[in-house]
Amino acid sequence: MTRRDLLIAAPLAVAGASIEPSAGFHFTGVTAQAGIHFTHNSGAFGGKYLPETLGPGCAFFDYDADGWQDILLVNGTNWPGHHGPRSTLRLYRNNRDGTFTDVTRRAGLDIEMYGMGVAAGDFDNDGFPDLFITCVGQSRLFHNTGKGTFVDVTHSSGLAGHEGFSTSALWFDYNRDGLLDLFVCNYVKWSAAGDVYCTLDGKRKSYCTPEAYHGSTCWLFRNLGNGRFEDVTASSGIFDSSSKSLGVAMLDYDNDGWPDLFVANDTQPNKLYRNLRNGRFEDVAIEAGVAFSEDGKARAGMGVDAADFDNSGVTSLVVTNFENEMLGLYRLGRGGSFQDQAPGSNVGRLTRRSLGFGCFFFDADLDGLLDLLVVNGHIDSTVQGLETDARYQQPPHLLWNRGAAGFRDIASEVGAGFATPKVGRGAAFGDFDGDGDLDVLIATNQGPAYLYRNDLSNGNRSVRFRLRGTKSNRDGIGAVVRIQLNGQTRSRMVKSGSSYLSQSELPVTFGLGRSDRAERVTVAWPSGRFEEFKNVAAGSYDVVEGQGITKK
């Protein structure tokens, strides 16, 4: 301990040993001052249609490739035959001064659709991320022209004719051909005409649970490289008509360099699709121990993320579930099977009463340990009249990773308003103000979006990498970046998807703590190329496959 640390620590020790240490950062609500004025329209008119309860998603992505994270907020619309104010998704361009400009109309995205989620990826490797908006009905693929506009290429890409109740989606290069393929989750077979009548109190219609509907398979679309996609759902082994999928995350749980997928299912067993490296997948969720809860129950899986949160070198999974189910925190153990850490730790106790949706691992305080954000909210506002302790609006959990001391929920300590109960759904992170720490975007059902700026006060530094593939897909999705610091290795995967209906920024961020540099940085590209850089100082870098590293 240095003399300075001692001087800082002494008054704290005098103040009382029982006082928990400060997290060293604040989330400041900046939604309005940043120019984000958005309200989600679920189309709810009293008919209690199932899709109304589940949206929307949100995203941090750099649509104009200027190095500053822009924001996309997905929106629903009014049901046919029901009129109301026009509602569309919103694209906000980053003004690089902490504010955003609504460019939805200018970008050609001022289109009504019943949107649910978003996946952003540069499927044609032109340097500009394209958008896939999942919808109830026909989902849409928008090609980014690179001139600030998007063009709907759903039909020309071959994705038309796939109507469903699509939820989360992600871009990944499952066959490692350098082209981003598309995975789409579908929830259940639902249509307004076939909506089932359910009731909680025997008098009024309420939202049904998914048991009332038949499942629906996820889709996998292979990128043919000519702007078209081929439906390989059946041939890849992804097809499963019993799935009721809400969240998807990419990971490489078997460390073979081929991307695997974890799919969270609602009231159905989760899926862990192992990439067989031949264009096919095999569901190994049961054998891997992630299909069910510890007591063998198929839970209501919603959001999901995968990361090495304890810097142990193995991937862990987080899955949000229904209230009274607690989230699943699956850690890969020896023998290739996962164990749920939540029931035996305070993570289970902290999250048991919450109904979780969006979730992700991120290093909020840049101390090198991945923290966990979970946004919550019930599906039906009438629940408050029926259950004494259930709340429609619920506070998020910000589980601060304290290493061996476990997680502590500090949502109520990191700034006024952050822990305000919300009907949370989508959630994403990204460094929108370019200060090296990670800010948070939360989307709520039938409510506003929330942008929280991370104001770090603990003096920690970070090193950030934006990857550009040349042989690999241009976004570098699937690349694994590792840094070595003080003899410890930390890793991040560049990934699309994760969380719930949402996408976080593609650049990867490593917290360095008080260190000012990483001793060694390696990048394992999806193409198989491996690169190494030494003595990398804190800051933001562009890494181009085969062309080295450049500080921004």
Next chain:
Amino acid sequence: MRWYASPTARLIAGLAVTLASVAGFSWYALDQIAGLRALQTTAIDRNRRDSLQLLRIENNLNSIGLAMRDMVNGDEPYPLEAFRSQFARVRRDLDDALRLERSLAPESLSPSREHYFRQSLSQFWTSVDQMFALANTPHGDKQATELVRSSLEPQQEAMSATVARLLVENNLTEERAAARVQEIYRRVERDVYLFLAAALAAILATSLYLIYSNRRLFQRLEALSAQRSALARKLITMQEEMLRSISRELHDEFGQILTALGAMLARAEKKELPSGFREDLREIRSIAQEALDKTRGLSLALHPSILDEGGLEQAIDWYVPIFQKQTGIRVDYRKSGRGADIPDAVAIHVYRVLQEALNNVARHSGAATAQVRVEFAPSKLCLEVEDHGSGLPARPAAGARRGIGMVAMRERADLLHGVLAFDRPAEGGTRVRLDVPIIEEL
């Protein structure tokens, strides 16, 4: 003397009976709990876990049923082959559930039904394989769909029905086990009340006997104490009588003889005697006088005649200067009131207490001075002897005789219905205080 039996043996017997009944009941209760636990573990819990696996099997069968419906209805835009991986996943989960179910199935369930189910499932998977083989042939989808409709769906329904029946059997087994658990609870509850009644009776009997024994013990102690006091009084009185008698004998008999002997020797001296013989006679007379003096001194020491003649006050007045002379300890003697009416029976004991207290000052205190205060009042007498010497030791030295004199002082105080107190004055040393009520008949 009457013989009193010790209650210890009976009390030990009572305690043993109580402990034995507690131990017996504890064993019984533990045995019942173990039985209950065994029943819950082996029957109810196992049954529930088996039911969970059966539900999982049923869920899988339903999932297959739904998939087959999609196949028959042509709801999915994919060829039937697409369902192969879905069937494979369900099959893996079914196999796992069946493996677990086999280890958990209650013995009461019909083995033939289990056997039938496994055979049916095996046939079903054979048919599924045939169906996918057909689907893989050119234009085989129609035939495969027909196989699903005609064979696989009825098989799946039959298996679902079997699993449903197994679940019902499980429920019945669970209900029977629950009834047995309730019976055990009822029996244990009844036995708990019985045991409590028996234990209370045993505790009551032992307690009553303990109270009775205690009362008898205290009565006996009281009698013994009274006997001891009477005996002490008698002993002290007898001792005083004897001392008084010896003193009188010494004074009256030996004193007279020695006085006469001296007178006779004085007279003989006056006669004409050879010079050497006269010297001898004078020496003999001197010895006789010395013997007379010692006899008188001994007589006074054994019982001062002045006590009988002049009373307590004069006896103290006489004794204090003698003590000063004998020991060299200066005594500050103060008195108040008049001591004329002190009965003799009181006077001798007060005098003896004073004697013992002053002797203790001389022997143990190391003090050069002492104070004697006597307060005569019509109804009471108070005597205080105080020194500022080393004081009473907290504990007597090892091997030392524990204050026989002090014991005697206490006995004498008891005889007088008085109170004897030892304390330490602020200046240090010892203060002995005797308070005696003056009662006429005493």
